[in-house]
Amino acid sequence: xxxxxxxxxxxxxxxxxxxxxxxxxxxxxxxxxxxxxxxxxxxxxxxxxxxxxxxxxxxxxxxxxxxxxxxxxxxxxxxxxxxxxxxxxxxxxxxxxxxxxxxxxxxxxxxxxxxxxxxxxxxxxxxxxxxxxxxxxxxxxxxxxxxxxxxxxxxxxxxxxxxxxxxxxxxxxxxxxxxxxxxxxxxxxxxxxxxxxxxxxxxxxxxxxxxxxxxxxxxxxxxxxxxxxxxxxxxxxxxxxxxxxxxxxxxxxxxxxxxxxxxxxxxxxxxx
Numbered sequence: 001x002x003x004x005x006x007x008x009x010x011x012x013x014x015x016x017x018x019x020x021x022x023x024x025x026x027x028x029x030x031x032x033x034x035x036x037x038x039x040x041x042x043x044x045x046x047x048x049x050x051x052x053x054x055x056x057x058x059x060x061x062x063x064x065x066x067x068x069x070x071x072x073x074x075x076x077x078x079x080x081x082x083x084x085x086x087x088x089x090x091x092x093x094x095x096x097x098x099x100x101x102x103x104x105x106x107x108x109x110x111x112x113x114x115x116x117x118x119x120x121x122x123x124x125x126x127x128x129x130x131x132x133x134x135x136x137x138x139x140x141x142x143x144x145x146x147x148x149x150x151x152x153x154x155x156x157x158x159x160x161x162x163x164x165x166x167x168x169x170x171x172x173x174x175x176x177x178x179x180x181x182x183x184x185x186x187x188x189x190x191x192x193x194x195x196x197x198x199x200x201x202x203x204x205x206x207x208x209x210x211x212x213x214x215x216x217x218x219x220x221x222x223x224x225x226x227x228x229x230x231x232x233x234x235x236x237x238x239x240x241x242x243x244x245x246x247x248x249x250x251x252x253x254x255x256x257x258x259x260x261x262x263x264x265x266x267x268x269x270x271x272x
Contacts, residue, residue, distance in 0.1 A: 010039050011057050018061045026064055027075040033058060034082045035103035040114075040153055041174045055083035056174040074098055083174040086112040088131055106147060109133075113148055117170035125163040137163070 014033045018026055033039060033055070041054040058064055059079055067076040077097060081090060087109050090097065100108065109132050116123055116131060125137055134140045141158055144165055148154045155169040 006038065007040070007054070010036065011054055014039070014058055015061055018058055018064050022063055022066075023070075024072050026067060027072055030058070030064075030075045030079050031101065031104070034078060034107060035101055037103070037107070037151070040111075040171045053174050055079055059083060082108065082111065084176045086115050086131065087133065088112070091133075109143070110147060110151065110153060111173065113144070114153060114170050114173055117154065117167045118173065121167045123165045123167060125165070128165065 014029060014036075018029045018033075021029055039054050041056075059076075064076065064079070067073050074097060077093075078100075081093075081097070082104075085108075087105075090100065090108060112131055113123075113128070116127070125140060128134065128144075129137075129140050132140070132143065134143060137160075141160075144154075144158060149156070153171040154167060156165055156167040158165055
C-alpha cells in the first residue's frame, strides 16, 4: 500500500469514528488520532485531497466542531495544536491543556521538525535542541534519525562539523487558517513573474532572429562585394596582359634578340 492510500484510509477512519461520537467520547478519538504514528498531513507526492490535510479533516467534522465552548473544548484545542502548532506552543499553553501522552509528545515534536523545515532547509542543531527540549547532540541526532528519517517524514543529511541538519525533503503540515489565501497569492505572483520572464525570453529570441537575419544580409553584401572586386581585378589584369601582348607584337615596337645580334655595331674611336 502506498503512502497516499494509507494516509487517506487513516483520515477516513478517524473522520468516521469522530462523526459517530459526541461529547467526551470524541476526546478519546482525538487522543488516538494525535497519538497515531503514521498520521501526517502531506505525503511526498501529495496527489490526493486526503493527503493535503490530516487533523484539519477531523476538525471539520460537525460533532468535533460542536465541542467549542463546552467542557470538552480542551480536546478541540489539542486537535488544533496538532494541526498547526509546535512543542513550544504546547509548553506555552500547557496550563490550559491536558497532559500529553508519550506518543503524543513524540508526534508533536516530529510535527515541530516539519514546521521548522517549512521555512528553512538548513536547521542548526542549537535551534532544534531548543525547540525540541533536547539536551545534547547525541540525543538530537538519534531523534532525527530514528523518529524522523526512519519514519519517512524527512530526508536529509546530518552535518556534525557544521552542527546542522540539511533538509532534502519534509512532509508538510495542515494548512493554517488564512494560509491557503497566502499560498494562492504566492502562486499568482509566481505565475505573473513566469509570464513576464517568458515574454522577455520571447523578445530576446525575436531580437536574436532579427540580428541573425541582419548578419546574413551583411554577410551576403560582403560576399557580393568581394566577388565584384575579384571580377574587377580579373578584368584589369586581363586588360594589362593584353596591352603587354600588343606592345610585343607591334613591328618595331620591341627589338628582338636576333635582330639586335646581327645589327652592325658602331665603333667608338679612342679619345686623343
